[in-house]
Amino acid sequence: MHDGSTPQRHDRRIPPPVRPPDTALRLLVQNVLDYGIFMLDTRGYVVTWNAGAERIKGYRADEIVGRHFSTFYPAEDVAAGKPDWELEVAVAEGRLEDEGWRIRKDGSRFWANVVITALFDETGELRGFGKVTRDLTERRMAEERLRESEERFRLLVQNVLDYGIFMLDTRGYVASWNAGAERIKGYRADEIVGRHFSTFYPAEDVAAGKPDWELEVAVAEGRLEDEGWRIRKDGSRFWANVVITALFDETGELRGFGKVTRDLTERRMAEQALSEGRRLLSHLVEVQEMERRRIAWDVHDDSIQSMVAVGMRLQLLASQLPEEHATALRQLDESIRDTIGRLRNLVFRLRPPVIDEHGLIAALSSYMAEALPASRLSHSLRDELHEEPRPETAVTIFRICQEALVNVLKHARASAVEVSVRTVDNGTLVRVVDNGVGVDGPVTRQPGGDHFGVLEMRERAEIAGGWWAMTGEPGRGTTVEFWLPNLPILPLPERP
Amino acid sequence: MTTPPRSRVLIADDDAMIRSALRAVLDAEPDLEVIAVARDAGEAVVLAEQHTPAVAVLDVRMPGGGGTRAAREIRLRSPNTRLLAFSAHSEMGALDQMRRVGVTECLVKGVSNAEIVATVRRLAQAAPGQ
Ligand SMILES: Nc1ncnc2c1ncn2[C@@H]1O[C@H](COP(=O)(O)OP(=O)(O)O)[C@@H](O)[C@H]1O
Ligand SMILES: [Mg+2]
Numbered sequence: 001m002h003d004g005s006t007p008q009r010h011d012r013r014i015p016p017p018v019r020p021p022d023t024a025l026r027l028l029v030q031n032v033l034d035y036g037i038f039m040l041d042t043r044g045y046v047v048t049w050n051a052g053a054e055r056i057k058g059y060r061a062d063e064i065v066g067r068h069f070s071t072f073y074p075a076e077d078v079a080a081g082k083p084d085w086e087l088e089v090a091v092a093e094g095r096l097e098d099e100g101w102r103i104r105k106d107g108s109r110f111w112a113n114v115v116i117t118a119l120f121d122e123t124g125e126l127r128g129f130g131k132v133t134r135d136l137t138e139r140r141m142a143e144e145r146l147r148e149s150e151e152r153f154r155l156l157v158q159n160v161l162d163y164g165i166f167m168l169d170t171r172g173y174v175a176s177w178n179a180g181a182e183r184i185k186g187y188r189a190d191e192i193v194g195r196h197f198s199t200f201y202p203a204e205d206v207a208a209g210k211p212d213w214e215l216e217v218a219v220a221e222g223r224l225e226d227e228g229w230r231i232r233k234d235g236s237r238f239w240a241n242v243v244i245t246a247l248f249d250e251t252g253e254l255r256g257f258g259k260v261t262r263d264l265t266e267r268r269m270a271e272q273a274l275s276e277g278r279r280l281l282s283h284l285v286e287v288q289e290m291e292r293r294r295i296a297w298d299v300h301d302d303s304i305q306s307m308v309a310v311g312m313r314l315q316l317l318a319s320q321l322p323e324e325h326a327t328a329l330r331q332l333d334e335s336i337r338d339t340i341g342r343l344r345n346l347v348f349r350l351r352p353p354v355i356d357e358h359g360l361i362a363a364l365s366s367y368m369a370e371a372l373p374a375s376r377l378s379h380s381l382r383d384e385l386h387e388e389p390r391p392e393t394a395v396t397i398f399r400i401c402q403e404a405l406v407n408v409l410k411h412a413r414a415s416a417v418e419v420s421v422r423t424v425d426n427g428t429l430v431r432v433v434d435n436g437v438g439v440d441g442p443v444t445r446q447p448g449g450d451h452f453g454v455l456e457m458r459e460r461a462e463i464a465g466g467w468w469a470m471t472g473e474p475g476r477g478t479t480v481e482f483w484l485p486n487l488p489i490l491p492l493p494e495r496p
Numbered sequence: 497m498t499t500p501p502r503s504r505v506l507i508a509d510d511d512a513m514i515r516s517a518l519r520a521v522l523d524a525e526p527d528l529e530v531i532a533v534a535r536d537a538g539e540a541v542v543l544a545e546q547h548t549p550a551v552a553v554l555d556v557r558m559p560g561g562g563g564t565r566a567a568r569e570i571r572l573r574s575p576n577t578r579l580l581a582f583s584a585h586s587e588m589g590a591l592d593q594m595r596r597v598g599v600t601e602c603l604v605k606g607v608s609n610a611e612i613v614a615t616v617r618r619l620a621q622a623a624p625g626q
Contacts, residue, residue: 300584301511301557308605309513315609316521340606357590 036133039119042126044069044087056112056135058105069131072102074109090118090129099136111140164261167247170254172197172215184240184263186233197259200230202237218244218257227264238265282463289351289395296350304343311336345370352398360394361385364401364419371405372417382420389428393484396464397421397430400457404432404480407453412436412478427466427485434479439472457482502529503620506547508540508566509555509582514605518553518582521609528616536560537569545573550620554599556583556590564590568597578619582612 029037029050036053038046045068049061057064057072064071070083077083077100090096095117102112113134119127157165157178164181168174173196177189185192185200192199198211205211205228218224223245230240241262247255311333318329348370355363361383372379389397401419408417414436422429443454454470457480461468466484505522507530509515519530532547534540537560544552544566552570554563567579579599581591591602601615 304584305511305605306513309511309517311606312514312517312521312609312612316517316524319524319609337606 034134036131036135038131040069040087040116040129040131042128044083044129047128053133056104056110056133057102063105072112072133074101074103077101086114086116087118087129090116091126094118102133110135111137162262164259164263166259168197168215168244168257168259170256172211172257175256181261184232184238184261185230191233200261202229202231205229214242214244215246215257218246219254222246230261238263239268240264278463281459285460285463286392289392292350296347299343299350300347304340304347307336307340307343311340351395355394355398356391359388360397361421363394363398364421367398367402368405368419371402372409377409377414378416380416380418382418382422384420384422385428386423387486389484389486393428393464393486396460396484397428400460400468400480400482401430401432403453403457407480408432408434408436408478412438414477424483425485427483429483430481432480433477435477437478438474438476439470439478440474441471443470443472500527502527503551503617504529504531504547504549505616505620506530506532506534506540506544506549506552506577508534508537508543508552508558508563510535510558511555514555514582518612521612522553522616525613525617528613528620534566537562537566540566541569541573544570544577548574549577551578551580551616553580553582553616554594556581556594562590563599564593564597567594567599571598576624578622580615580619 032050032052033055034052035050036056037050038053039048041047045066046064049059049065053064054060068083070078073083086096086098095115098112098114098116100112100114101109102114103109113136115132117130117132119130121127160178160180161183162180163178164184165178166174166181167176173194174192177187177193181192182188196211198206201211214224214226223243226240226242226244228240228242229237230242231237241264243260245258245260247258249255314329314333314336318326318333321329348367352363352367354366361381365381368379368381388394405417405419408414412434414434417432417434420431420433457470458468461482461484464484466482468480468482470478470480472478505528507515507518507522509518512535515533515535519533522528522530531549532543534543536558539560540552540554552566554566556563558566560566563581563583567581570577570579579594579601581594581599581602582605583591583602584605591599594602601619603612603615
């Protein structure tokens with residue numbers, strides 16, 4: 001390589017350049033800004049300087065001409081004899097190209113591309129060197145950043161745990177593997193790289209040719225997304241979301257596939273648990289309504305009728321007995337009547353028979369007349385129904401209104417409440433608006449403890465496939481608003 | 497001195513206790529006489545046609561089509577019979593329907609015996625040929 005001789009030993013004789021450059025060319029060279037173009041004598045001393053060299057290195061011509069070009073090199077390169085060695089190579093091979101750090105006048109470094117050309121005259125004698133320097137600091141920085149970002153990206157991909165990210169070759173053999181893939185599928189890289197990706201598919205999918213078909217689709221469409229069961233190393237199944245991307249090079253040739261896999265088993269189970277919970281709740285609500293209805297009719301048809309009959313008998317007896325006995329019987333009859341009144345109330349609360357016979361509006365209207373004390377709470381019912389909701393929906397609406405109205409009575413200290421029922425969007429929109437103390441903002445969560453009203457209203461609405469909201473402002477009243485679809489709830493689509 | 501003929505009354509109710517209490521209350525009146533008791537709408541129609549009572553006291557909800565059907569058919573088969581609906585509280589709505597098929601008076605179960613008797617008597621007196 002180089003001999004390590006120090007470049008400090010030199011004489012100050014400046015040999016004339018090979019041939020004086022013609023004026024135009026000289027002007028060009030002089031003024032080029034993007035390249036530092038200058039000449040060194042045979043020993044490496046600067047002979048000429050141009051505008052580009054000044055811009056890049058910071059020296060004016062009069063500051064640098066006559067100084068040795070090792071000035072531009074970092075101390076470690078000078079110590080290693082690099083400047084002299086570069087000249088030797090240029091002499092030996094005619095030309096030397098190098099990229100490396102160089103030093104500006106102000107001591108700062110820049111990344112330089114340097115071409116040194118040895119200049120010989122016709123007799124073959126070395127006359128000096130031409131040196132062209134480019135400042136590639138920006139490009140180098142950009143490359144560095146790119147490299148770093150690629151490295152970071154690689155590390156990211158490598159270490160991502162939530163996604164299995166790996167590559168397949170053009171035929172579907174695993175070519176790379178990351179931590180997420182290991183976590184999700186259970187294979188270490190050395191166990192799976194080189195194996196075909198159909199390993200991840202259930203036997204029935206493999207038999208049906210699904211893995212190959214997926215690659216074909218990815219090639220044809222660039223990308224394929226799928227959700228389905230996949231198999232872990234231990235044979236267990238997981239519910240995967242898979243995206244396969246075909247990777248083409250610049251010439252359009254297929255180079256392989258990128259595959260990103262997510263394990264959605266937990267999400268799927270949570271969804272199922274939720275929907276099962278909902279189904280159970282919906283069933284319980286239905287059963288509860290049936291039970292209430294049965295009890296209501298039993299009390300209505302049996303208990304109340306019997307008591308009415310007993311009352312009639314008591315009155316009859318009273319009219320036939322002497323007065324001293326009659327009084328006691330009439331008192332008995334009175335208490336029977338009171339009880340009948342209470343039982344009728346109970347029946348009404350359990351299941352207003354009107355709702356089955358005369359529909360929602362009649363039921364709401366009689367409930368409001370019966371339950372709200374007209375003296376301190378004026379109430380109105382606005383009927384904008386174009387379509388009577390189906391019976392189950394009507395009962396749900398009635399129940400939510402009942403709960404909301406009980407809350408108005410219990411909490412609002414309102415002087416007026418309006419219930420409006422409208423047919424909207426193939427469903428029924430209901431508002432219960434009071435002018436009382438008002439809840440503070442939208443109530444989204446249950447206050448906790450023994451308060452179930454809000455929860456019950458919302459659950460009832462959501463089970464029926466609708467939504468429910470309670471909003472308010474302190475001092476400006478509360479609005480309970482909900483919408484239920486007229487359509488029956490569709491069962492959740494079953495996944496394979 | 498001849499006792500005036502008693503007004504003949506038909507009772508129809510699916511509740512046995514109501515039937516017998518109502519019968520006892522009406523029979524206790526010297527001018528009223530329960531001549532037939534039906535347990536459902538069909539029986540009420542048959543008995544009404546057979547006995548042509550002055551008054552039929554009809555439960556609103558009972559098997560065989562309810563008070564509405566009974567009323568409609570009694571009007572056809574025994575046109576002179578006056579009809580009284582004797583309904584449970586919650587069936588108030590059904591009363592409109594019964595009025596449309598010829599029921600002229602309605603009583604809610606639980607009213608006093610005196611009111612029942614007075615209403616039946618008023619209808620009986622209004623019935624033609626009594
Ligand atoms: N119309 C209303 N006006 C004012 N506050 C209300 C109204 N409705 C509900 N609230 C507030 O929301 C809380 C929760 O209501 P809810 O869940 O029905 O439970 P509970 O009625 O048993 O307290 C109530 O305790 C009350 O503070
Ligand atoms: Mg409440």
